Amino acid sequence: MLTPGQLPELLPEELETYAWQLDLPGFSEVAQRKLKAASVLVSRVGGVGGLVALQLAAAGVGRLILASGGVLQPSDLNRQLLQTHDHIGQPRIENILRRIQALNPRISLQGHPENISDTNAEQLVGQADIVVDAAPLFTERFALNRAAVRLRRPMVECAMYAWEARITTLTPPASGCLACLYPEAPPDWTRKFPVLGAVSGTVACLAATEVVKLITGTGAPLANTLLSMDLASMQFRRFSWKRNPLCAVCGTAS
Numbered sequence: 001m002l003t004p005g006q007l008p009e010l011l012p013e014e015l016e017t018y019a020w021q022l023d024l025p026g027f028s029e030v031a032q033r034k035l036k037a038a039s040v041l042v043s044r045v046g047g048v049g050g051l052v053a054l055q056l057a058a059a060g061v062g063r064l065i066l067a068s069g070g071v072l073q074p075s076d077l078n079r080q081l082l083q084t085h086d087h088i089g090q091p092r093i094e095n096i097l098r099r100i101q102a103l104n105p106r107i108s109l110q111g112h113p114e115n116i117s118d119t120n121a122e123q124l125v126g127q128a129d130i131v132v133d134a135a136p137l138f139t140e141r142f143a144l145n146r147a148a149v150r151l152r153r154p155m156v157e158c159a160m161y162a163w164e165a166r167i168t169t170l171t172p173p174a175s176g177c178l179a180c181l182y183p184e185a186p187p188d189w190t191r192k193f194p195v196l197g198a199v200s201g202t203v204a205c206l207a208a209t210e211v212v213k214l215i216t217g218t219g220a221p222l223a224n225t226l227l228s229m230d231l232a233s234m235q236f237r238r239f240s241w242k243r244n245p246l247c248a249v250c251g252t253a254s
């Protein structure tokens with residue numbers, strides 16, 4: 001953690017760009033400088049992670065590390081708002097980098113055209129202060145979780161299915177990790193599931209808010225709390241949960 005004296009200064013054009021958020025309660029120019037100094041890894045930049053990355057870029061997070069593989073499919077376009085119709089068949093990461101940089105040319109972007117796995121997780125997590133898990137597959141989620149626990153990086157965990165969305169913030173050993181919540185992948189989980197872009201975008205904006213709070217020390221992150229949303233009925237519920245001392249991933253972390 002950098003001291004205020006070590007934080008990067010803001011250029012006049014940056015003060016102008018971020019003027020509408022500098023007056024947020026609990027915010028300040030120091031908070032904005034913390035955002036500028038921060039690095040965030042987003043695992044998958046699709047319907048959820050793409051909007052997380054875009055929001056963090058808009059907020060002025062200084063460095064984004066984005067991991068997302070594959071080429072753009074027509075069926076991506078109902079939710080992957082960084083993509084464009086004319087890019088179908090091209091690597092998704094290209095459009096993501098181009099559009100985020102167009103919004104905020106001052107930030108540093110690092111794109112990886114591959115999804116998180118045990119092969120790359122530790123190397124990518126090690127470059128970030130905070131990680132955001134927005135992957136559709138549990139193998140990716142578990143690989144990111146193991147690396148985040150090993151390297152002691154906070155992880156904002158967000159997921160959605162149909163009309164439902166969930167989010168929590170994992171800061172082991174203070175809180176539990178993803179494996180405390182899900183020791184194993186749900187047996188019936190599949191790659192393709194129902195998604196409405198407005199639902200994936202809802203949890204994305206909440207995740208970006210959590211990241212900004214963690215970086216700036218503003219507000220109260222969802223530590224040890226799972227926020228569960230049913231957007232069909234607009235019911236939002238909070239569940240308290242605790243770390244599993246016998247967890248195979250974080251049980252011996254402290």
Ligand SMILES: [Zn+2]
Pocket residue numbers: 176177178179180181244247248249250251
């Ligand atoms: Zn755990």
